[in-house]
Amino acid sequence: MTPGHPVLDVQALTKVYGHGDTAVHALRGVSLRVERGDYVAIMGASGSGKSTLMNIIGCLDVPTGGRYLLDGTDVGALDERRLSILRNRRIGFIFQSFNLIPRMSALANVELPLAYGGIxxxxxxxxxxxxxxxxxLADRMDHEPNxxxxxxxxxxxxxxxxxxxxxxxxxDEPTGNLDTRSTADVLAILDQLSLSGRTIVLITHEDEVAARAKRVIRLVDGEIIxxxxxSRVDGPPPAASLAGGVR
Structure with a gap:
């Protein structure tokens, strides 16, 4: 990590799909900063630009215009190899559909990013x-996803x-495929991670999920409105289970 820099510094991002009369302006000059330790929910209806913004923040897509710095690094200045290294080391992805590898244990699935990093x-x-x-999940390490x-x-x-x-x-919509109890469990873990100082950006369309964040950003037609x-209505649970953390 790079002390002194915001984790995210997004400056006047635009994203246009197509050309001429068929051009779709998915983002229209979006600017935002996310400081270290913040917990941000990005909300918006279908077509608002939130998925496009998430893909750019996650270094999975490139903007048409503007500038994006991730932890002090100018993402637009990187070639594909260095971008892949940055993405693997600086961003932890949590997807709605889990994206676990079948027939691999929970432990092996968690090891994968480290294997790619040469650990x-x-x-x-x-x-x-x-x-x-x-x-x-100390008692589920050897279980496969199914x-x-x-x-x-x-x-x-x-x-x-x-x-x-x-x-x-x-x-990205981390509770979208979960029942009420599992949703509460996952959100409690995110609460604890936030309390421990993790920087979290959460994409969601659910008000109840966004209510857990410290900050809410709402997009409409590619612009932040x-x-x-x-203030949290219900205080997050104690962070005792995070003692020691992952290093």
Whole structure:
């Protein structure tokens, strides 16, 4: 991590799909800064531009115009190889559909980003085990995804996102496929991670999920129409389970 820099610094981003009369302006000059330790929910209806913004923040797409710095690094100045390294080391992704590898244990799934990063097997295992303990799955490490509930699968995905100690956790509708109980469990983990100082950007269309964040950004037609701090109605649970963390 780069002390002194915001984790995200997005400056006048535009994104245009197509040309001429058929051009679609998905983002229209979006600017925002996310400081270290912030917990931000980005909201918007279908077609608002929130998915486009998420893809650019996650270094999965490039803007048509504007500038994006991730943890002090100008993303637009990187070639594909360096961009891939940045994405693997600085961003932890949590997807709605979990994106776990079938026929691989929870532990092996969590180790994957470290394997891509060239971490030695013993260290990979140690860090993956610590991440799974952190999300309450110490007794499920050897289970494959089809042996886990939806909520447990999403917790494996959270552990995988954490294991590289990224600058940013980027969660795309992380509770969209979960029942009420599992949703509460996953949101409680995000609360705890926020309390421990993690920087989280959460994409959601659900007011109840956004209410857990410290800050809500609302997009309409590719523009930010609201950016507000909010007070939590219910205080987040204690962070005792994060003692030691993942390093």
């Amino acid at each position: 030695r097997p013993a260290e990979r295992r140690r860090r993956a085990q610590a991440a799974l303990r952190q999300v309450g 042996e886990l509930s939806g909520g447990q699968q999403q917790r494996v995905a959270v552990a995988r996102a954490l294991v590289t100690a990224p600058a940013l956790l980027l969660a 609201e950016d507000r701090r909010q």
